[in-house]
Amino acid sequence: MKPESSPRLSKAVALAAVLAALSALPASGQNPALSTPFVISRVQLVYSMVSHRQSLPDRVAFYNQKGAGNDQYATPMLVCDPLVTLYNPANTSASRSKVRVLLSDPPIGFKFKKNANYLRNEFSAAAGFHPMGRFQINNESNQNVRKRFVMLLRELGVNETPGAAITLGAGESRTFAPWVEENWTWGLETAVGYMPHAFYDWNADHNLTTQDERTGNLFGVEAVSGWDPIAGFQMDNLSYGSTQSRPASTYYNFESADGMNGGWVNILNNETVTVEAKAMRATPLPGADFTVDLLGGNIQDTSRDILRSFPMPLGDLPSLPQINRTFQVGDILQGPADNHPAGKSPFAVITMIAKTEALLENRFYERPPLPAADLYEMHFTALTDFNQNDRISASDRLASGFQVKSMTRFGDQLFLDFATGPEIEALRIVGTSSLEEGFTEDLSEQTISVPGPPGSGLQKAIVNIAGKGPRYFIRLEEVAGTP
Numbered sequence: 001m002k003p004e005s006s007p008r009l010s011k012a013v014a015l016a017a018v019l020a021a022l023s024a025l026p027a028s029g030q031n032p033a034l035s036t037p038f039v040i041s042r043v044q045l046v047y048s049m050v051s052h053r054q055s056l057p058d059r060v061a062f063y064n065q066k067g068a069g070n071d072q073y074a075t076p077m078l079v080c081d082p083l084v085t086l087y088n089p090a091n092t093s094a095s096r097s098k099v100r101v102l103l104s105d106p107p108i109g110f111k112f113k114k115n116a117n118y119l120r121n122e123f124s125a126a127a128g129f130h131p132m133g134r135f136q137i138n139n140e141s142n143q144n145v146r147k148r149f150v151m152l153l154r155e156l157g158v159n160e161t162p163g164a165a166i167t168l169g170a171g172e173s174r175t176f177a178p179w180v181e182e183n184w185t186w187g188l189e190t191a192v193g194y195m196p197h198a199f200y201d202w203n204a205d206h207n208l209t210t211q212d213e214r215t216g217n218l219f220g221v222e223a224v225s226g227w228d229p230i231a232g233f234q235m236d237n238l239s240y241g242s243t244q245s246r247p248a249s250t251y252y253n254f255e256s257a258d259g260m261n262g263g264w265v266n267i268l269n270n271e272t273v274t275v276e277a278k279a280m281r282a283t284p285l286p287g288a289d290f291t292v293d294l295l296g297g298n299i300q301d302t303s304r305d306i307l308r309s310f311p312m313p314l315g316d317l318p319s320l321p322q323i324n325r326t327f328q329v330g331d332i333l334q335g336p337a338d339n340h341p342a343g344k345s346p347f348a349v350i351t352m353i354a355k356t357e358a359l360l361e362n363r364f365y366e367r368p369p370l371p372a373a374d375l376y377e378m379h380f381t382a383l384t385d386f387n388q389n390d391r392i393s394a395s396d397r398l399a400s401g402f403q404v405k406s407m408t409r410f411g412d413q414l415f416l417d418f419a420t421g422p423e424i425e426a427l428r429i430v431g432t433s434s435l436e437e438g439f440t441e442d443l444s445e446q447t448i449s450v451p452g453p454p455g456s457g458l459q460k461a462i463v464n465i466a467g468k469g470p471r472y473f474i475r476l477e478e479v480a481g482t483p
Contacts, residue, residue, distance in 0.1 A: 037094030038166075039364050040310070041087035041173055041453035043292050043352040044389055045106050045149075048079040048232060049275055049325070050344040051332045054266060055190045063266065066254045073266040074329045076273040078110060078135055079232040079344065082149045082209075083389070084223065085175045087354075087453045088168035089362045091408055091415045091460075095167040099153040100220055100297035100305065105146060105282040106132060107290045107314055108350050108380070112238040113274040114265055117249040119239035123276075131282035135235040136204045137263055141245075144285055150210040150295075150302060151176070152220035161215060162222040170415065171450040171460030177227035181214075184231055187336035201233040202264075209233055218300050229386045230341050237263035269330030277348045278322035279380040281314060289314060290378070292352060308365055310372040312352055323348045323382045346383040349392070352376050356394045356419060356456045360405055393422065393455040402427060404476060405458075412466035418476065420457045426479040429463055431472055439475045 051074035054060055063070040084101050088094050109129025112119045122128040133145035153176045157164035162179050178199075189197045201208045212222045240246045241263040248256065250265060267273060281289065291311040299305040325347040332343040358364070358375040379392055400421035408415045420427070429447055430439040443463055452458030465472060 037090060038086040038088055038096065038099060038168065039354065039359065039362070040084060040101065040292060040294060041354045041359060042083075042085035042175075042455065043101075043103060044083040044085075044392075045103070045108070045350050046081040046083065046229075046232075046346055046383065046386070046389055047108065047277065047348045047350075048081070048229075048344050048346040049076055049273065049327055049332050050079050050232075050234065050334050050342075051076045051267075051273070051329050052186050052190075052236075052334060053336065055187075055336065056193060059260075059266075062258070062260055066258055066260075067252070067266075068268070073268055074333050075236050075264050075266050076112075076238065076327075076329055076332065077234040077236045078112075078132070078238065078275070079234045080106075080132060081177060081227065081229060081232040082151060083175055083177050083227060084151055084153060085173055085453055086153070086166070086168065087173040087359065088171065089359065091170045091410060093167060093169045093172075095165050097154070097165045098297045099166060100295035101151045101153065102220075102291075102293040102295055102302050102306075103149040103151070104291045104293070105148075105289065106350060107279055107282050107317065107378075108132065108348070109278050109280045109282070110135070111276040113272075113276075114250045114267055115271055117247060119247065119250050119265060120245075121247055129276070129278050129280055131280075132235070133204070133282070135237050137202055137237045137241055138204050140237055140240055140263060144283055146283060146285070148210055148302075150220035151178070151223040152212075152217060152297065153223045156224050162224050166225075169450065170462060171417070171452060171458075173451075173453040174225045175227060175454075176223045176225050178231070178233075179212075179214075179222040179224045180228045180231045183339075185337055185339055186334055189231075190336070199231045199233050201235050202237060219297060229344065229346075230339070232344070236265075239263045239265050267329045269333070270328060272326050272328055273332075274324065274326040275347060276322055276324045279314070279317040279320055279350065279378075281318070290350075290352070308369065310352075310376060312372050312376060312378055314378065315373070317378050317380055320380050323380075341386070346386055346388075349379075349381050349383050349389050351379040351381065351389070351392050353379065353392065353394050353455050354453065356396045356398070356458065359453065359456055359458060360417070360419075390454045393457065397422070397455065397457040402476065402478065409465075412464060414461075414463040414465050414474070416461040416463065416474075416476075418459055418461070420459060422457070424478060427459075427461075428477050428479050429461060429474055430477060431465075431468070431474045433469055433472055435473060439473070443474070 111123040133147035139145040155164035295305040334342040446464040448462040450460040
């Protein structure tokens with residue numbers, strides 16, 4: 001007897017690769033070359049603009065007395081949120097006490113304007129983009145500046161502070177971001193004046209992106225799963241700190257008359273700040289392309305702690321169009337007591353994403369190492385919403401439909417790895433002990449579905465086949481929509 005058709009099916013697809021006798025399936029094993037259970041499946045640096053009121057007493061008094069009032073101005077800042085996604089490709093869960101990752105020389109340059117005026121004279125040249133490190137006050141003129149993020153990935157543990165081990169189930173992926181305390185606000189960040197709490201990255205000497213003073217962690221910024229975009233590393237030195245270097249057109253008359261100067265730029269709420277961003281090599285130093293290093297987490301010196309390095313050639317990335325956004329300063333305001341992102345607005349993201357086939361083959365830790373360009377690719381993308389970063393896909397993701405990639409049986413569990421195109425809404429697995437009678441058994445309630453890394457289109461299905469006998473057949477079907 002054939003199974004009845006279902007209105008939930010946009011089509012019922014029987015794949016010869018899926019239709020198999022389970023007794024003939026081989027036992028599964030991890031790639032023997034894999035030296036760590038986790039793969040770095042994606043690295044992103046999300047760039048945003050935000051503005052804050054001046055909080056230092058002398059500046060507040062100056063704008064209250066000489067200007068229109070401190071509450072009529074805000075200081076725009078460039079914000080960077082580094083994100084790292086880990087993936088467990090195995091058919092068993094895996095744990096590690098920590099994962100340490102180093103990101104070096106993000107390949108993005110920036111220009112800024114106050115209204116129609118560039119904040120640095122070099123910005124007026126076509127090639128006058130400055131990398132992120134030059135927006136810290138002590139490196140504003142350093143053409144060889146390097147910018148690094150060292151992230152120590154763990155989970156929240158005792159007292160809601162980082163320290164617990166990372167455990168990923170079979171096929172599971174998870175994104176980690178710098179830890180933001182539940183009570184974090186910009187007021188907390190700047191409560192001690194020139195000494196930031198964790199994210200006000202104005203001074204390179206504070207090492208905010210390579211260490212974490214909140215826990216005394218010298219091995220990197222505390223990073224935990226989940227991303228709260230309320231914070232991010234913030235730089236306000238968008239111009240130059242000296243009166244001679246900063247363009248005169250970027251001062252208000254009362255600022256010039258009274259000698260108020262600085263690389264930070266206060267702008268009236270109803271006026272604008274413009275950011276222009278372009279993919280580029282961040283430093284002229286040899287061997288300084290964007291690099292992601294997996295570290296051991298046992299030696300503080302990152303150069304002696306490297307387990308595997310992934311230096312990414314930029315290829316045609318710098319030829320992509322630049323991204324320009326103009327914001328009214330009051331619209332991107334985050335108040336000192338705001339416990340949410342408020343006006344913080346993303347405008348671009350640079351993404352290093354693992355290729356889908358590389359994830360399927362799981363060759364990230366082979367010896368000798370494969371070229372990083374065989375494993376990953378780079379994307380430079382405009383953003384207008386924090387949720388858009390998960391929509392960036394690898395170029396070799398399946399264009400449409402779905403394909404079964406592998407099947408493995410462990411005792412009473414069947415592990416099915418498959419790839420899907422972006423339009424696939426849902427799939428279900430049906431089974432039968434008799435091909436003549438058709439696929440009458442819906443295995444949905446006996447199946448654990450695990451989405452793979454964002455942008456890969458990969459999924460893993462874990463099917464409980466206990467009591468199904470030595471020979472059992474399955475079929476994967478596309479579902480028109482969720483029930």
